Structure formats: structure tokens, C-alpha cells
Amino acid sequence: MLYVYGIVRAGHPPVDPRGVGRPPGEVRLVESGPIAAPVSEVPDDFAVDEADARAHVHVLIELLSGGPVIPLRLGTVAPDDAAVHTEVLDPVRAEMVTLLDELDGLVELHVDADDDEAEAIAAVAASAPRPADGSGDLGAKLELGEAVASLLTQHRQRLAEAIVGRLRPLAVRDVPRSVIEGPEDPVLRWAFLVQADDVVNFDEAVIGIRSEYPSMSIRYVGPLPPAHFVEWDPHAPENADSFRGSGNWGW
Amino acid sequence: MTSSVQMANRAPRPSSLADVLDLVLDKGIVIDAYVRLALVGIEILTLDARIVIASVDTYLRFAEAVNRLDLQPHEQATGLPGLVKELRDDGRREQSRGGTKGAREAPSGRDRRVPSGRSAPRRRRGSSGYEEEDED
Numbered sequence: 001m002l003y004v005y006g007i008v009r010a011g012h013p014p015v016d017p018r019g020v021g022r023p024p025g026e027v028r029l030v031e032s033g034p035i036a037a038p039v040s041e042v043p044d045d046f047a048v049d050e051a052d053a054r055a056h057v058h059v060l061i062e063l064l065s066g067g068p069v070i071p072l073r074l075g076t077v078a079p080d081d082a083a084v085h086t087e088v089l090d091p092v093r094a095e096m097v098t099l100l101d102e103l104d105g106l107v108e109l110h111v112d113a114d115d116d117e118a119e120a121i122a123a124v125a126a127s128a129p130r131p132a133d134g135s136g137d138l139g140a141k142l143e144l145g146e147a148v149a150s151l152l153t154q155h156r157q158r159l160a161e162a163i164v165g166r167l168r169p170l171a172v173r174d175v176p177r178s179v180i181e182g183p184e185d186p187v188l189r190w191a192f193l194v195q196a197d198d199v200v201n202f203d204e205a206v207i208g209i210r211s212e213y214p215s216m217s218i219r220y221v222g223p224l225p226p227a228h229f230v231e232w233d234p235h236a237p238e239n240a241d242s243f244r245g246s247g248n249w250g251w
Numbered sequence: 252m253t254s255s256v257q258m259a260n261r262a263p264r265p266s267s268l269a270d271v272l273d274l275v276l277d278k279g280i281v282i283d284a285y286v287r288l289a290l291v292g293i294e295i296l297t298l299d300a301r302i303v304i305a306s307v308d309t310y311l312r313f314a315e316a317v318n319r320l321d322l323q324p325h326e327q328a329t330g331l332p333g334l335v336k337e338l339r340d341d342g343r344r345e346q347s348r349g350g351t352k353g354a355r356e357a358p359s360g361r362d363r364r365v366p367s368g369r370s371a372p373r374r375r376r377g378s379s380g381y382e383e384e385d386e387d
Contacts, residue, residue, distance in 0.1 A: 006279070053271050060275070061264055071279035074272070088282055110265070121316045128317055136318075145310025148317055177273060184309060203259035210260075221262045221270070227278035 001046060002030075002039040004076045004088060005059045006069050006225070007096050010036045013066035019059055020052040027059055030081050032089035035096045037072075038063060039084060048075045060225040068103040069225045070096065099230065106172060107196050107223030111206065113163060113188035114217045115156065124151035149183035156180070159216075160188045163209055167192060170202050175228050187216065191228040199223060 003020050010031040017040075018024035025040030038059060048056075056074055063069045078084045089096075128147045131140035160180070168174055171192035178189045194202055199222070206220050265271050 050268055050271075053268070053275060056275050057264060057271050071275060073277075073279040073281045074275040076282060109261075110270070118316065121313060122320055125317045125320045130321070141314040142307065142310045144317060145312070145314035148313035149310060152313070183313070203261060206259045206261070219262070220259060221265055224264075224274060227274045230278075230280060 001042050001044045002078050002080065002084060003042045003046065003056075004072050004078055004084060005038045005040075005056060006063065006071045007089070007100070008036050008038060008063055008069055009067055009100055010034050012036060012038075012063065015059070015062035015066060018055065020048070020055040021046065022051070024055060030084040030089070032085050033093055035089055035093055035100065037084050037088055039078070039081075042077065046077065057224075060227075061223075064107065064223060064225050068100045068106070070099055070103065070230050071225045071227045103226055103230070105196050106193050106226060106229075107199065108226045108228060109171075109192045109194050109199065109202060109222035110177065110220070110224065111163070111167060111188060111190050111192065112186065112219040112221075113159070113213070114186045115159065116215050116217075119215050120152055120155060121148060124148060124155050127151055152183045153181065153185075156185070156187045159213070160190075163188055163213075164190060166209060167202065167205055170194060170198055170205055173229055177228060193226055193229045194223075196223065 003025065005019070005027070008029070010029070010033065012029060015027070017026045017028070019027045019040030021040070021042045025042055027038050027040045029036040030039050053074055060069055060071050078088060125148070128144060128151055131144065157180075164174065167190075171194050173193040175191050176189065177191050180186060180189065192202070206218065210216075210218055265274065
């Protein structure tokens with residue numbers, strides 16, 4: 001059984017060969033004309049666990065340094081080389097060539113921001129309406145808490161907009177990585193598709209944001225394969241049930 | 252480039268499982284025919300434990316935080332220096348409770364990691380987390 005990591009161009013430079021499984025399978029390319037799939041051998045009863053998820057990401061990140069990479073979803077396996085050809089690569093060769101060209105030179109960067117809740121509450125507290133009679137009964141407390149919750153959410157949305165607004169001009173595209181709408185949600189979880197040459201400018205912008213918001217915890221990760229920009233669309237009718245569907249692709 | 256990376260503190264790869272799965276679990280291209288997804292033990296990690304509607308506990312916690320702030324004098328407060336200092340110290344201690352670092356580490360990891368009991372862990376962020384850090 002072969003574990004399939006993604007799609008790259010044929011002749012993609014070899015990378016650290018340690019793939020999924022224990023011991024790690026050796027990653028090699030199965031080529032089909034201009035495209036190729038990095039694969040490694042796994043047992044027939046192979047099941048993906050956390051270490052394998054990390055190994056999958058590791059292989060994709062390693063590959064990214066040698067050219068464009070289209071990630072395949074975690075846990076994709078094929079019986080043998082022939083199946084990789086006939087089922088994975090050959091049916092989508094033209095589309096993959098186009099997509100690889102589009103992604104060439106682009107990398108994904110993640111920026112996550114979390115604030116200090118106490119500080120955030122302090123920042124919005126003045127705007128929260130206090131109970132008129134100063135009562136501390138449960139209803140009044142809940143009303144105040146609800147008002148604070150709403151103010152907190154708005155406060156964080158403004159912060160998120162400010163941060164994304166600073167970074168967006170440096171990116172080709174950007175998307176949120178999770179829905180943020182509740183008062184206990186973080187400030188930002190965002191993915192940016194960036195020209196590899198612009199990463200250094202992005203670094204500078206993140207440094208600027210860090211110094212502008214010193215109390216905020218900002219995580220910055222990359223370069224990553226463009227997983228958030230080659231999405232399979234589960235809402236497309238022909239893909240809606242794709243786990244046992246018609247064999248269509250989407251991104 | 253290197254110095255820029257260092258100064259920007261850019262991590263080369265995601266560290267938490269949630270961030271790893273964020274890249275490859277429900278992202279990337281899917282193929283089906285003759286190819287199967289051999290995920291075992293991962294699905295359970297992906298149950299979405301988000302609570303969009305805040306709980307009563309959360310509202311009460313926010314209200315109490317504001318009440319504490321109302322008791323805490325502002326920097327420009329004048330008079331009764333001794334009392335002001337005492338209140339301020341008290342307020343600061345309370346405030347540091349409210350902003351527990353430990354509690355704040357949670358969201359990204361917790362979004363996907365909670366196997367069951369959906370709402371409980373998030374609610375507890377507000378209470379149990381404080382007590383632990385406050386015992387010193």
C-alpha cells in the first residue's frame with residue numbers, strides 16, 4: 001500500500017525521505033508525464049495517527065522548498081504505483097499542471113493572535129452600561145456580562161481587521177482559518193498566500209504588528225504548503241458525498 | 252532573511268496537533284476512487300467543541316471582571332493614598348487571575364482536541380483555571 005502526500009512536478013528535487021509510519025516509510029516520486037506524486041510504502045492495515053499527521057505535514061513542507069506542492073488530504077492511500085497513475089495522476093494531469101503553475105513561487109503563512117482577556121475586558125469595560133440602580137443581582141450581572149461579551153467580540157474584530165489590513169497588501173490571497181464570533185474566541189486565525197520573495201516583507205510587517213500590540217500573543221508560522229488555497233469544495237454537488245462518491249476532484 | 256526570520260519569530264512548522272490537522276485533515280485535495288482515507292483515532296480529535304453562544308458562567312465572569320475594575324482606582328485617582336494602594340494591589344491580583352496565561356493557551360489546541368463533553372472544557376476555562384494559578 002502506498003501513502004500519497006500530494007502532487008508535485010515530475011523531477012521535483014528529493015527531500016528528507018522520512019514519511020509516515022513507524023519506522024518511517026521512504027518517500028519517493030511516482031511520475032506521470034509532467035506531474036508526480038510523492039508516496040511512501042505503508043502496511044495494508046495502515047491507520048493514520050497524530051505522528052503520521054505530523055509526518056505528512058513535514059514531507060509537504062520539505063517538498064515546498066523544491067517547488068510548488070499541492071497537498072492531498074490526510075490519509076490518502078493507493079494500492080500500488082499503477083493505481084497512483086490511473087486513479088490519482090492521469091485523470092487530472094492537465095488541471096494539476098495548471099494549478100502547479102499557478103502556485104509556483106507561492107507559500108502559505110499563518111498568523112494567529114490572542115489577547116489577554118483581562119486587558120481586553122479592561123479596554124472595553126468603560127463602554128459597558130452599568131445597572132442603573134447599582135444592584136448586584138443575577139439579572140443585572142448577566143446583563144452586564146452579556147454587554148461585555150458583545151463589546152469584547154467587537155473589540156477583537158476591530159483588532160483582527162487592523163492586523164489583516166496591514167498584512168493583506170503583502171499577500172496574493174488570504175482566508176480565515178476558523179470562524180471567530182464568540183466572546184471567548186481568539187482575535188485571529190488567518191492564512192495568507194504570499195509570494196516567496198515577499199516573505200521577508202511579511203516578516204517585517206509581523207515584527208511591526210508585534211511591537212504595536214505588545215500584550216498580544218502572536219504566532220507566525222510558515223512557509224507552509226498552500227493547503228488553504230487549494231481546497232476541495234464539499235458544497236459542490238458532485239463532491240458532496242465524495243468519500244464514496246464519483247471520484248471527482250476539487251480544490 | 253535569517254535575521255528577519257529570527258526577529259519575526261516565524262516558526263517553520265505548526266506545533267499543536269490542531270494546527271497540524273488544520274493543514275491536512277480537512278484541507279488539501281481529496282480523491283476517492285480506489286483510494287481510501289485510512290484515518291483512525293483522528294476523527295475523534297476533530298469534534299468541534301466550539302461554543303458560539305457564551306454560557307451564563309462566561310457572562311458572570313465578565314461581569315465580575317468589570318466589577319473588579321470598577322473597584323480598582325484609576326492611575327489619576329487622588330487622595331487616601333494608603334487605601335488607594337491597597338485597592339490597587341488587590342485589583343492587580345484579581346486582574347492577574349482573570350488573565351491566566353494557562354487559560355489562554357487553550358483555544359487553538361482545544362478547538363479540535365476535545366473528544367467529548369463538548370462544552371464543559373471551555374466553560375471551565377473561566378473558573379478552574381484560575382484556582383490552580385491562584386493557590387500560590
